[in-house]
Amino acid sequence: MTSNAERPKGTRVRVVPGGPVLVEGPVEVVLDDGSTVTSDRFLVALCACRRSRAFPFCDTSHRRRVRSGAPDDKERPAAD
Amino acid sequence: MTVQQAATRGPAARAAVPVPPGARGPLSRAVVETLTGGPPGPSDALGAVASADPYGEDLQLALHTCFELHYRGFAGVDPDREWDPDLLRLRGAMEAVFLDALRRDADLRDPSDVDGALDELLVEPVDGHGVTHHLQDEGERWHLLEHAAHRSVYHLKEADPHAWVVPRLRGRAKTALVAVQHDEFGGGRPEMIHQGLYADLLDDLGLDASYGGYVDAAPAVTLATVNMMSMFGLRRSLRGALVGHFAAAEITTAPSARRMARALERLGGGPRALRFYTEHIEADAVHEQVLRYDVIGGLLADEPDLAPDVVLGIRATNLLEDRLAGHLLGCWRADRTSLRRPLPGTVGR
Numbered sequence: 001m002t003s004n005a006e007r008p009k010g011t012r013v014r015v016v017p018g019g020p021v022l023v024e025g026p027v028e029v030v031l032d033d034g035s036t037v038t039s040d041r042f043l044v045a046l047c048a049c050r051r052s053r054a055f056p057f058c059d060t061s062h063r064r065r066v067r068s069g070a071p072d073d074k075e076r077p078a079a080d
Numbered sequence: 081m082t083v084q085q086a087a088t089r090g091p092a093a094r095a096a097v098p099v100p101p102g103a104r105g106p107l108s109r110a111v112v113e114t115l116t117g118g119p120p121g122p123s124d125a126l127g128a129v130a131s132a133d134p135y136g137e138d139l140q141l142a143l144h145t146c147f148e149l150h151y152r153g154f155a156g157v158d159p160d161r162e163w164d165p166d167l168l169r170l171r172g173a174m175e176a177v178f179l180d181a182l183r184r185d186a187d188l189r190d191p192s193d194v195d196g197a198l199d200e201l202l203v204e205p206v207d208g209h210g211v212t213h214h215l216q217d218e219g220e221r222w223h224l225l226e227h228a229a230h231r232s233v234y235h236l237k238e239a240d241p242h243a244w245v246v247p248r249l250r251g252r253a254k255t256a257l258v259a260v261q262h263d264e265f266g267g268g269r270p271e272m273i274h275q276g277l278y279a280d281l282l283d284d285l286g287l288d289a290s291y292g293g294y295v296d297a298a299p300a301v302t303l304a305t306v307n308m309m310s311m312f313g314l315r316r317s318l319r320g321a322l323v324g325h326f327a328a329a330e331i332t333t334a335p336s337a338r339r340m341a342r343a344l345e346r347l348g349g350g351p352r353a354l355r356f357y358t359e360h361i362e363a364d365a366v367h368e369q370v371l372r373y374d375v376i377g378g379l380l381a382d383e384p385d386l387a388p389d390v391v392l393g394i395r396a397t398n399l400l401e402d403r404l405a406g407h408l409l410g411c412w413r414a415d416r417t418s419l420r421r422p423l424p425g426t427v428g429r
Contacts, residue, residue, distance in 0.1 A: 014373070022369055041267075042259050045366045053338075058365040060334040063204045 020045035020058035029056045094279050097155040098292030101145060105138025107174065111145045114167060115157045129173040134181035135403070139174055140300035140307060146171040147310035151237055152291060175311050182308070186395035192387040194324070194380065197394040198372060201331045211405050212336040214412070215343035223412050224347050225423055228285055229294040230302045230408070234309070235278035235356075236291050239264035241309035242326050248319040253378030257323075260330075260367045260375070277356040284353035287423070297419040301407045305400045312393060320386030323379055324393025327371040332401075334364040 014022040026040040037056065045058035052059045100116055103109035110125035132139040148154065149162040161167065190196055215224055239261055249257060266273035282289040295303075312322035337360040344353050380387055411418035 014369075016369055016373075019369070020365065022366070039362075041363070041366055042262065043366050043370060045362070045369060054362055057362050059338065059361050060204075060365050060368070063202055063335070065206045066203045067206055 015048070019048070019062055021048050022046075031056065093288070093290035093293075094276075096290050097152055098148075098290075098295065100154045100157065101141060101296050103138075104141045105132075105136070107132060107138045107142035107170075108145060111142045111167065111170065114164070115145070115149075115154060115161060126170055126173055129170070129177055132174070132177060134177045135300055135304055137300045139177065140303040143171065143174050143178065143307045143311075144295065144303045146174070147307060147314070148292070150310070150314060151240060175315075178304075178307065178311065182396040182399065183392065186392060186399045188388075188391065188395055191391055194376060194387050194390050194394075197324075197391050198327065198331065198376075201328060201394070201398075204335055210336075211408050212339035212343070214409060216339040216346070219343065219347070219412070221347045222423070223408075224343060224349070225285055225287060226412075226418050227408065228282060228287055229419060229423060230298060230404070232278065232282060232287070232289075232294050233292075233298050233302055234306045236275055236289075236293075238274045238278060240275075241306075241313035242322065244313035245319050245322045245326075248316045249323075249375075249379060250382060251378060253323070253375050253382065256370050256374030256378060257326075260370055263363055263367065272359075274356070274359070277359060280352040281349075281356045284350045294419075297421050297423075299407070299418070299420055301400075301404050305404055308396055308400055318389060318393075320379065320383070320389025321393035321396070323371075323375055324390035325397045326393075327368070327376055327390075328394040328397040330364050330367040330371050334361055334368065337361045337364065 012024050016022060023044050023046060025042055025044040026038065027044045027046075028036050028038045029046065030036050039057060047055050047058045047062070049062040051061040053061060100112045101108070103112050106128050107125050129139070146167055149157075149159075149167070153159050153162070211227065215227060242257070242264075243261060246254060246258060246261075262268070264274050266276070270276070279289040288294065309322070309325060312318045312325055337357045341354055341357040341361070343349075344357065376390060380390065408418045417423075
């Protein structure tokens with residue numbers, strides 16, 4: 001393991017509790033059926049909960065879902 | 081703002097510089113008249129600021145016009161007006177009124193609880209009924225078009241307000257924020273710059289893709305969301321708020337981008353319109369993590385005293401986005417246009 005200040009000795013991976021696994025990109029992911037998908041983002045979020053509709057990449061489907069009484073969906077700049 | 085050229089599509093429209101907007105009251109009139117060489121007005125207007133509605137049409141348009149001098153400016157306006165002392169004095173007074181209102185109205189009960197403020201955004205309502213749910217499930221095409229026009233005020237300069245914070249950060253926070261910005265600006269590929277993808281979306285929907293093309297049509301409730309970013313971005317003292325705002329925006333966009341992609345599919349958007357939102361589903365799932373752990377984490381490791389500002393950025397974003405959502409849904413439910421003037425041929429009945 002490296003501290004923040006050191007240069008990483010290998011590909012840096014971060015496991016987000018309850019969320020995706022973050023891997024420095026670009027990556028080629030081999031799927032169960034032997035096919036591959038690639039991503040050339042600087043950081044790739046790999047789905048760890050298997051709920052993503054963009055599997056093997058995270059689409060935030062791991063988020064806790066709540067019933068009403070919860071805050072309304074905020075209209076946000078739906079992209080940034 | 082109307083645009084000098086008639087062209088509303090293609091490269092000419094995208095390169096066009098807007099002309100100053102039509103005034104909506106004494107403050108915006110003073111700003112516009114100063115820009116267009118009329119009698120000096122800002123000093124007189126200064127006295128009117130304190131009594132202005134912080135969220136009102138006049139103050140928000142006046143602020144937006146002042147801020148625009150720092151982005152692309154206006155056709156026929158001397159670029160050095162950006163540093164006109166009278167305009168800066170007026171802008172400073174208006175910013176103070178706006179900022180006071182945000183501090184008063186945003187939910188700041190736990191002013192230093194950054195994690196708590198972020199965690200609230202990290203849940204997905206199973207029965208959400210926000211704007212993107214509405215557009216996904218039942219909205220009409222003219223709702224979608226109006227939404228695109230409102231959002232164009234920001235998305236045609238997407239990520240620009242956040243670029244100003246870069247010199248105000250250091251180390252881990254700076255590296256991480258620039259990595260996200262690199263994505264926003266196309267990752268080295270001009271055809272992928274998000275501002276351009278949004279212009280493609282507007283083109284695809286038959287809307288005006290020119291920069292600032294819908295500012296005159298945009299109500300204060302829309303301009304306020306963009307003015308907040310400009311104010312946080314331009315003021316070094318508010319760097320924590322800018323970062324908090326950016327994180328809040330990135331956290332909430334991945335799920336809403338998926339709903340917008342579905343809305344476009346359902347309402348006949350073409351592939352160039354879809355691209356903008358499909359790109360953001362996965363991109364923002366990454367960005368939210370980077371913003372949270374490295375940008376906010378890095379900033380607060382360097383400057384822990386900025387926690388309340390980060391919370392302000394998150395909560396003020398919630399406040400202004402909720403106000404906009406209420407406006408859009410309220411108008412559409414009443415079959416009224418949500419713009420200051422309806423889009424040609426797409427009027428609500």
